[in-house]
Amino acid sequence: MHEMHLLKDLLEDILKHAKDNKINKVGKVYLRMGDFTEINEDILRHYFTEHAKGTIVDGAEVVIEKSPTRELRLVSFDGE
């Protein structure tokens, strides 16, 4: 249920860090996601695509790494 506003925070953070690091285009986003989340991966990806439109993250590939704990983490991202 929380995917959408989580995603909003996530994008915000990526944009902030990208700006700090003077990145103009994000290519890959690495996330780590725990088993214990109630987050549905498909919904998350869906929202990501939707919300990234028109930003420097638009079209970025989302790599989700699984972990056994309850977490959703933005680990890193690649960009130019």
Add this chain to the structure above:
Amino acid sequence: MSKRNVSVNVEYLTRVEGHGNIVVDVKEGKLETCQLQIVESPRFFEGMIKGRSIFEAQHITCRICGICSCGHTLASIQAAEDAIGFKPSKQTTELRKFLLHMENLDSHILHIYLLVAPDLLGVKSFVPLIDTHNKVVRRALRMKKAANDVCDILVGRHVHPISSIVGGFTKLPKEKDLDAMLQILYDMRADMTATVELAATLKFPQFERDMEFVGLVSDDAEYPMLMGDIGSTDGKRINKKDYKKATNEFVVPHSSAKHAKWNRESYMVGALARVNLNAGKLHPKAKELAAALGVKPKVINPYLNTVAQLIECVHSLEDGIRILEEFKKNGVNQDEVVLVGLNEQDRIKVKPGIGVGAVEVPRGILFHNYEVDEKGIIIKANCIIPTSQNVNNIEHDMRKLVPEILDKTDEEITLALEMLVRAYDPCISCSAHFLDVKFVGR
């Protein structure tokens, strides 16, 4: 520019606590998403009471909600009695009506003083009011306590009433109990006057949306709370048995509360709906107040639900006093005390059937629906709480409201939205200040 990897480590999940979230997504001045997310952990009551006797169902279902516990009890009892074809006595019915009044009073006071007043007085919660408006806080707590004390005398306690069961009451008020309750209510009148005076000074946001209101309606002269058909300001009226035709529930993924709609895309239940439907039947003193406050049905500003609650407070207090005074005059027949283990002794005949309870509780019309077998065991149950009927309507309100106030600051919009949700007095946890308003974009 070279390809680089930026390492960050931000955890998100701690930020998702809370039971109610408003999500607003505005893109380029256009509203895309507008949701009221109810993320309360589901508790599966309808599942849990399967296999339980209708004689204990009310003890379980009243635990759905501590605030309208008496309402759930009465709806559950009504569904159970309806299912087995039991007709409660006149005395029982009157006492039940009185109990509803007390719950209404208690709940509305809590809502008006502790939840709405802080908004209107510009503070975050009632706690700072202890210092700034000590008298007001004390009055609120006193009035709440008074309503509670009456419930204590009548049914043992307000939260999860003890003595109100299928068939009647396990304990009936004695002469001295009637005196005690009356005294408390007489004493409450002064505080009620002060409350009305305070309320008259409060300003509510201007916002209107033509909508449908749903509540109990009846043909007699009584303001219907406990009995009647389901009626709509759109002119429809159906028997409570057909409640599903009114609620048309559907599940949406962003909310653990189901959504409802009837003649339009959504409808509103609650004090404002009741006042809009039955204003003419209010106690004269409540009518007087309505006139003084300029409340003329049909009121289509949902923020004024609070005002409707105030009017109902006066009605419940005065009509409550009337009921007690009548008992004082005619006496309470103590022979009608029922023993709790009736089902254990087969004193009330049980037969298979389907029953519906439709009761007006503080937040609006509440439905309980049981299907029971020949032993009085529930084989199927359905409960529709007022808040879940309202959620859909709140979303529609928000959709109209947000574009109207887009020129305001984030804080102002947040407050307006929070106040809107709170005006509906949704179940207390969501209506308090944990409504996180999320702007996805502007």
Add this chain to the structure above:
Amino acid sequence: MTRTKPKVAFFDFACCEGCQLQVANMGELLLDVLGLIEVVEFREVMSEKGPEKIDVAVVEGSITDKHAIERIKKIRDRAKVLIAYGSCATIGGVNGMKNNFKLDDIRKEVYGDRFNYFDTVETKAVHQVVKVDYFVNGCPVYIPEFVKVLKAALQGIPYEVPDHAVCVECKLNENVCMYDRGVACMGPVTRAGCNSWCINNGNICYGCRGMVSNPNENGAMDIIKKYNIPMDMVINKMNMYNKCREIDKREQKKR
């Protein structure tokens, strides 16, 4: 010397929030209580979020989903003292009835084929997930007892939940015994401390305070047989609040 007021936070999990309401219903006594403590988090009435470290966490409700498990663990880490209050928190309460069913079945029952939206796990009482320092039993809590426990917590001394039957208090209130009326009552196996609230009001005890530590269950069954009360009805009654007791028993066996 002015003592700094202990920071107290209220949290709720799956429950009806009636216990919070009981606290709000104290009336003006509530102001005395608030004079004693600093409430830093109380979702029902305030929007402020508390600091990282708190002195006392007052927890209501059962643990019914994975998210809740993680959340209660975090609360435990933040709090010096944890008070579980209300049946849902102390013994699982009515939420425990869910454990009578297969989880998927009950989800389908309520939410139909969209049941997958709604996460749920076996209902647990708080102490079945994290350590609890104080228990305030009851559905809802009995305010005099709540105040007693709060005082004990503030004094830093343990509170011992009475380990004798509700009958003790019931007898002192001179109620006519429910068994004399031919009705099964959970009083003999339920912990006292509520002043036999329900029986005073003509109802039976439903066992909301949990069972005494060493109940003579066989003896109680004998009694019930003697009074010709159908056994399944009684077991049903016992399970109304005390279903989660099975988890305790399971844990004990493991040890």
Add this chain to the structure above:
Amino acid sequence: MKKLLLKDSKYEIKKSKIIKVTTLTDLEKFFEIELPGGDSLDHDPGQFVEVSILGVGEAPISVSSSPTKLGSFEMVVRKVGRFTSALHQLKEGDEIGIRGPFGKGFPVRILEGNDLVFVAAGLGIVPLRSLINFVIDNRRDFGKVSILLGCRTPQNMLFGDEVAEWTKRLDVNFSCTVDRADPDWKGNVGMITSLIPGVTLEPERTFAVIVGPPVMYKFVIAELLKKQIPERQILVSLERNMKCGLGKCGHCQINGLYCCQDGPVFSYDKIKGVPEAL
């Protein structure tokens, strides 16, 4: 309802001061208490006092110091529950309430002129220390004195310094055993009963005094009886939940006896036929 201040109430407490607190082990703390005005507690060894922390409650605690110590008295408290954990939180200078002393202590006048065997295990040393120190302070009034001490591990031993003093004395026979030794331990290992056969004594003029955990009594008494010590010369101190100290509240009852009034010290012949005693 009328309310009256009650003079001469048996429940009145003496407002006393903690003048010293020492941590003995993880669980046990030592307290030295001064009564108002430096009054003497005037107790017999083996008696107990009711200690109050107002707001928490009251609990019976054995007096651990000898009546020969003037100006203050001592006690040792193991942290086991609600009251004792509150007591452990108190510091020097804090106040507590004292009622008592209560109960029948050791019959010191009768013990005079006789040989004594002290058997103490675990916390039993706490009340027994009162008598041992009394005897040592009046050493010439008594015959041969043997002290048998048992504890779980060497670390659990209370009053190590005093015990070391006793071992050095020529007029006291001292032996000690532990349940579980560590590499540094050079003494006996085993049950306290194993020490008894090694004691040489003249049974008819020997009094044995036993204090320890409830399970120990039966075995120790059996060993002592084997040594031909007459039943009435075997003294024990029993632990019960003395609430009022006045022989009324019933908590400390041992069949027909009230531990707080008839005890806590009993001679074996008095409780031999009392099934709940041992």
Add this chain to the structure above:
Amino acid sequence: MLYNLSQYVVLKKEDFNGFISDLVKEQKVVAPVAKGCGQFSFEEVKSGSEISIDYIPTILPPKKYFMPRDENIATYDLSNGEDMEPVVEYEKMLLFGVHTCDLAGIQCLNMVFSERPRDLNYLIRKNQITIIGYECNFYCDRFASCRLVHNHSPNGGYDLFFTDVGDRFMIHVNTNTGEELVAKSNLLRKAGEKDFEDLQRVREAKNREFAKNEIPIEHEKIPELFDRAYNSKVWEDLDKRCVACGNCTNVCPSCYCFNMIDEPNLDLKTGRRYRQWDSCQNESFAKVAGGESFRKERGARQRHRYYRKFKYPIAKFSRFFCTGCGRCSRTCMACINLKETLNSLIKEQGMENPEAGKV
């Protein structure tokens, strides 16, 4: 019969309500009232019509007025250290309609609390309570055993004592307090010969009624029975049945065990110390701080209860502390019945004497 004419007065039944009303004007009056389901309790009354004069023993005995369930024994204030003030709380009242079994119960309590060290709280309160006894002319129910312990006829312990002799009450005046009550009332008259004859007739009928006694053992053999029965199988049976609800001791007129509890007020500085009824049947009763319980089995706790009625007090007070009121059996859900227990013990020990107790 040793009746002293001057010690008796007579009240006509039609004047009963008037008599009570006069008492009510003077002080708080407590008397048996009906609770439904054939049960009664002592409660404050304002008029004679509220009283159920023909009652069987009330749910709780009148001990609740002599040693209240919660009784403050001190108040404290920690502002200046451990300051405590012992208090006694009492209320002047008149207890009307106390049966002989309950009078005996009060006598037991009197003995316990006047034994040294004396309990001033009890003794002060006791002196504020006037007692009017009331004679049972009929056997109340199958649970009572007042005949066995010789409590079926009055043995003192009252200020006035009412006996129903048909259309009027014969009233024995036992104390100065009683005489003062008589002097204040204008509804009483001196007893005459006819009244005595009626009283005698009632007593004789009563003796016949109560002659069919219940338990086949001589009164004086009971201590011996308990000497022998300590390791009886009967206690094992009780162990299986008892649910340790504590009802039997709470309703017992001669049970007086208590706990002492501190309760701070919300300021955590002031508070009270009170004593509260406790029961040897409760799990924690004989537990010491270390957790060891000295009466762990429910059977042992039940045995302790019986011995506290039939054996231990004999040594201390030379009387049974069972008053024969039957409350413990009447209230027990597990149907542990005092008479049945005694019968089983007697049978097991081979001490049966079918002739015992017959008049």
